[in-house]
Amino acid sequence: MSRSDAQSTICIAGLGSPHGDDQAGWLVIEELRGLHRSKARLITLTAPHQLLNEIEGLDTLYVCDASASQRPAGETQWFDGPNLPEAAVKPCSTHNPTLSSVLALVDQLESGRLKIRVASIAGEQWILMSQPSASVAEAARKLACEIAQELSGVSTRS
Amino acid sequence: MSTSRTIRVEALTRVEGEGALNVRLSGDQIEVVELNIYEPPRFFEAFLRGRPLEDAPDITARICGICPVAYQMSSVHALERALGVEITPEIRQLRRLLYCGEWIESHALHMHLLHAPDFLGFASGIEMGQHFPEELKRGLKLKKIGNQLLEILGGRSVHPINVCVGGFYRPPKKDALLDLLPSLEWGIAAAADATRWVSQFDIPDFEADYDFVSLTHPDEYPFNEGDMLSSRTGSFPVAGYEQTIQEYQVPHSTALQAHKVATKSSCHFGPLARINLNREKLRPIARQLADEVQFPTLCQNPFRAIVARGIEVTHAFEEAVALVKAYRPVKSVRQNYELRAGEGAAATEAPRGTLFHRYHVDEAGKIVSATISAPTSQNQKQIEVDLKAFLPEYLSLDNSAIGHHCERLIRSYDPCISCATHFLRLTIERSDVS
Numbered sequence: 001m002s003r004s005d006a007q008s009t010i011c012i013a014g015l016g017s018p019h020g021d022d023q024a025g026w027l028v029i030e031e032l033r034g035l036h037r038s039k040a041r042l043i044t045l046t047a048p049h050q051l052l053n054e055i056e057g058l059d060t061l062y063v064c065d066a067s068a069s070q071r072p073a074g075e076t077q078w079f080d081g082p083n084l085p086e087a088a089v090k091p092c093s094t095h096n097p098t099l100s101s102v103l104a105l106v107d108q109l110e111s112g113r114l115k116i117r118v119a120s121i122a123g124e125q126w127i128l129m130s131q132p133s134a135s136v137a138e139a140a141r142k143l144a145c146e147i148a149q150e151l152s153g154v155s156t157r158s
Numbered sequence: 159m160s161t162s163r164t165i166r167v168e169a170l171t172r173v174e175g176e177g178a179l180n181v182r183l184s185g186d187q188i189e190v191v192e193l194n195i196y197e198p199p200r201f202f203e204a205f206l207r208g209r210p211l212e213d214a215p216d217i218t219a220r221i222c223g224i225c226p227v228a229y230q231m232s233s234v235h236a237l238e239r240a241l242g243v244e245i246t247p248e249i250r251q252l253r254r255l256l257y258c259g260e261w262i263e264s265h266a267l268h269m270h271l272l273h274a275p276d277f278l279g280f281a282s283g284i285e286m287g288q289h290f291p292e293e294l295k296r297g298l299k300l301k302k303i304g305n306q307l308l309e310i311l312g313g314r315s316v317h318p319i320n321v322c323v324g325g326f327y328r329p330p331k332k333d334a335l336l337d338l339l340p341s342l343e344w345g346i347a348a349a350a351d352a353t354r355w356v357s358q359f360d361i362p363d364f365e366a367d368y369d370f371v372s373l374t375h376p377d378e379y380p381f382n383e384g385d386m387l388s389s390r391t392g393s394f395p396v397a398g399y400e401q402t403i404q405e406y407q408v409p410h411s412t413a414l415q416a417h418k419v420a421t422k423s424s425c426h427f428g429p430l431a432r433i434n435l436n437r438e439k440l441r442p443i444a445r446q447l448a449d450e451v452q453f454p455t456l457c458q459n460p461f462r463a464i465v466a467r468g469i470e471v472t473h474a475f476e477e478a479v480a481l482v483k484a485y486r487p488v489k490s491v492r493q494n495y496e497l498r499a500g501e502g503a504a505a506t507e508a509p510r511g512t513l514f515h516r517y518h519v520d521e522a523g524k525i526v527s528a529t530i531s532a533p534t535s536q537n538q539k540q541i542e543v544d545l546k547a548f549l550p551e552y553l554s555l556d557n558s559a560i561g562h563h564c565e566r567l568i569r570s571y572d573p574c575i576s577c578a579t580h581f582l583r584l585t586i587e588r589s590d591v592s
Contacts, residue, residue, distance in 0.1 A: 046316075053302040056295075101284055108287035109295055 010040035011058050012147060013051060015065040015099070021073065021123025021136040024066035028119070031144030040151060048099040055106050060115045062147060065099065066123040066136070073124035074135030076143050082107035082116050119143055161185055167561040170568060172272040172282070174224055175575025179564055180410070181545070186553060191545045193538055193568070195413040195575050206528040211237050211497075211519050215321050218515070218530065222577045223316050224267070227260035227308065228508030230321040231382055232515040232530075237323045239502030240519050243495045248488050249325040250382075251481055256311045256318070257381040257506070258478040262304030262345070263315075264509035265429075265467040265474075268572045269356060270297025273464050276566045277359035293355060296348055300471065303341045307478060310334045325492040335482045342482060345475035350447050353468025357451035362566075364548050365458040368540070369423060370431035371403070373507050379439040379473055380432065382506045387435050388425065391418070396505045399514050405531055413578035416536040424540040427511030427533050428571060429466035430457055441480075444473035460544060460570045467509075467572075497523040508533050510572045534578035537571050 012032060014025030026044045033042055040062070043054060055061065071077070079085070082103035097105075103116055121139045123132075132140075167179040176197045182190040202221055206214060214233040219226035231253060238245065245253075270293070271283035280286040287294050305315035311330050312318020320327050374393065375384030385393045386402070394402045403425065405414040417424055433440070434456055437448060448469050457466070503516040511533025518526040545564055552563050 052298050053305060056299070101282075105284045105287050105294075108284060109291045109298075111291065 008039055008041040009058055010060040010062070010151065011054055012040045012042050012062040012064065013054065014042075014044045015046070015048065015063060016044065017046060019128050020126045020130045021121075021132050022066050022126055023132045024121040024123060024136050024140050025064040027132060027137060027140035028064040028121075028144045028147070031141050032148060035144065035148050048102040049097050051102050051106065055110065055114065058114055061106070061117070063099065063103070063116070063118045064140075064143060064147075065118070065120055067120040068126070069120075069122050071122035072135075073122055073133055074139040075122045076139055077120045077122075079118040079120070080116070084118060119147070163557070165557045165560050165564075167565060170565060170573075170575075172275070172565075172569055173573050173575060174222070175573075175578070177573070177575045179545075179561070179568070181549065181560070181564070183553065186550070188546050188549055191542050191549070192408075192410040193542055193545075195411040195538070195578060197412055197575055199412050200576075203528045203530055206517075206525045209525055211240075211517065211523050211525055212323055214517065214525065214528070215323065216317075216319065219317050219321075221530075221532070222574055224264050224574060225260055225508045225510070225513075225577070226317045227256055227312070227321075228506055228513045229515075229530075230318065231257060231506040232504050232508075232513045233517070234321060234323050235382060235504030235506065236502045236515040236517050237519065238495075239504060240500035240517055241323070241495045241498060241502070242500070243324055243493050245325060245493055246488075246491070248486075249491050249493070251484070252311060252326060252330070252491060254381050255478055255481040255485075256308065256321070258474040258481070259304045259307030259311065261474040261509050262349075262471055262478075263301045263308065264304075264572075265471045266297050266301035266304060266349075266352075268509075269352065269464055269467050269471070270294055270301075272572070273569055274356065274359075276569060277356070277361070277464070293352070296352060300345055300348055300352065303338070303345050304474075306338055306341070310338065322492060324495055325490075327492065329487050329489075329491045330485075332485060332487050335485055339479065339482050342475055342479045346443055346472060346479065349468060349472040349475050350443065353447055353451060353465060353472060356468050357453075357465045359464070361459065361461045363459075364461065364567075366460070366544055366547055368426040368431075368458055369418065370434045371425040371427055371536075372431040372435050372512055373505055374435055375439065377439075379436055379441070379477070380507050382504075386505060386512070388418075389431075389435060391420075396514070397503050399503060399505060399516070399531075400529075403514075403531070403536065405535060411538065413538055413575065414531075414535050415539040416531065417539055424543045425536065426460075426540050427536050428463060429470050429509070430460065430463045431511070432507060433457070433466045433469060440469065441473050441476035443476050444469050447472055460567065463570045463572070470509075497521065508577075510534060510574055511537060532574070532577040534571070534573045534575060537573065538578060541568055541571055541573070 014029035016025040084100045163183040165181040178194040180192045215230040218229040309315045313320040370389040373380035373384040374387040499521040505514045514531040516529040
């Protein structure tokens with residue numbers, strides 16, 4: 001896990017692993033770091049429960065993650081609030097809480113005060129330690145720009 | 159007329175790993191109680207064979223994401239004994255500090271998110287969060303500080319990478335530890351408050367005559383060193399662990415169970431055992447807290463383990479503050495050693511109980527054999543014995559309610575099923591074809 005700008009009230013978290021398109025969330029953070037414009041705290045995480053360590057003092061939380069779905073690789077979907085679609089609620093791991101349940105807990109603890117936005121990039125290949133597909137890498141770059149623009153109101157690069 | 163009834167908890171929730179519970183009743187008689195651990199065997203002991211001994215701390219740490227430090231500590235101490243390595247006082251202190259981080263994060267998580275909902279009538283930590291947000295936030299903050307301590311000492315908060323045979327790859331930065339000091343000092347008071355909170359829970363009135371087993375040390379509350387102590391049979395050396403406590407296989411579980419060799423009886427490992435056997439070694443604030451919350455001198459109620467965990471978290475914060483204040487960086491925190499053939503064993507106190515490792519290494523530094531006895535394996539028989547004694551009071555309830563009560567009792571041990579699931583003995587029966 002890495003972090004920057006620990007005092008910010010906005011946190012952008014990239015969830016992921018080094019395996020293929022599961023890097024999508026990390027790539028968004030890497031792109032945001034490259035933009036040098038974000039005042040948000042940028043963190044990369046490997047599991048949703050790690051978000052619980054990051055919510056203190058926040059008013060806005062962005063979570064960027066890859067998703068395995070029927071959508072074309074590289075397509076990005078946004079979800080507002082802690083409630084994710086049913087497909088995302090299904091656990092991928094028996095040992096860790098799902099992103100959906102972690103966000104539900106975060107919402108409870110913050111009494112609904114915390115603004116939560118989740119961006120999901122559809123992936124297509126998850127081979128161990130492989131490079132992300134070109135479409136996911138491009139989607140991560142676009143998403144980083146979109147978030148930077150949303151936070152600053154200023155266009156950065158496209 | 160005798161009626162038979164079977165109660166199944168298909169999947170235990172709020173425990174680490176996959177397990178189930180089968181209870182078979184005949185009328186009012188409990189015929190079978192089986193903690194069914196069905197997680198596939200993980201073969202870690204077999205993986206280690208033939209590998210360089212330096213790999214053991216990092217490979218065994220992967221057994222668990224909650225208590226990797228325990229695996230690292232038991233493996234390095236056992237291997238150092240095999241090699242005849244003496245560690246320096248500085249290394250010893252840093253290992254205790256690292257263990258403090260693990261106890262804090264593991265106990266804080268279990269107390270607040272896994273076990274507290276049972277006492278307050280909630281199905282989950284999420285549900286509890288709506289009604290007790292401040293208590294849960296405090297718990298998460300305590301856990302976070304434990305993770306931060308692990309990150310400073312171990313390089314990262316889960317599966318630390320800085321532990322090696324002989325010490326640490328590099329010493330922690332003093333500034334980083336001093337930056338954490340205010341949080342650690344806050345943690346003493348916050349952990350004590352959390353302990354007061356859980357001590358007021360409505361705790362089931364159940365006691366058993368346990369054989370408590372843990373490490374014990376003449377000068378300090380046990381983490382890494384000392385002899386083993388049984389409340390029934392006294393002390394025994396770690397080097398002779400398997401002569402006293404033996405693992406064996408049962409058909410219904412991929413985890414081995416354990417019992418005393420002499421009596422075939424179960425033992426109770428974990429925070430309750432540690433406090434019962436080492437209460438006078440707790441740090442002053444933790445010891446005073448135990449008195450204040452009227453923690454019994456000999457506590458035989460497994461549900462009170464949640465209070466024991468709170469006392470241990472307080473102790474761990476006190477210990478961490480003292481160790482950080484005393485920390486004087488030295489150039490190297492790694493002892494050199496010569497490879498040689500040998501054998502070594504070590505037991506350390508994982509959050510949920512004693513973790514025993516034994517290794518044989520050859521003259522080239524390769525592991526010839528490895529034995530790992532995880533605390534949940536060692537508690538598994540005790541859990542089944544407890545359930546048999548605990549259940550009769552609840553038999554008039556419906557199956558779902560009985561299952562719920564059973565789960566509560568199981569959770570009081572904070573079982574880590576993933577840790578417990580290891581090598582399955584393979585028996586092949588062949589018939590001669592003539």
